Amino acid sequence: MKKFVLFIVIQIIVLQGIAAQSGGGDFLRSVGKIYSVVAVIAVIFIGIFIFLFRLDRKLTKLENHIKNE
Known part of the structure; x- marks a missing residue:
């Protein structure tokens, strides 16, 4: 628990410390690269998201196939 x-x-x-350094975002915004x-x-x-959605559909089909056997 102490380690956690x-x-x-x-x-x-x-x-x-990372939040205090906001210069990177300003530079990217000024150059127009922030949109990239x-x-x-x-x-x-x-x-x-698409990968997880397709994986869920495949797993559902597999579960239904196993239940029906």
Whole structure:
């Protein structure tokens, strides 16, 4: 339990340090590349969603096939 609490505290400290550095987003926004970054992240999330949806459908079909046998 102590290790878990220590891990959480360290993560909070690190995230505060990362959040304090907002210069990267401003630079990307000023150059116009922020839209490219957002588009790539959106494509990745859409791909993951489609993959999980198709996997769920295949598993449902397999479960129904096993139940019917």
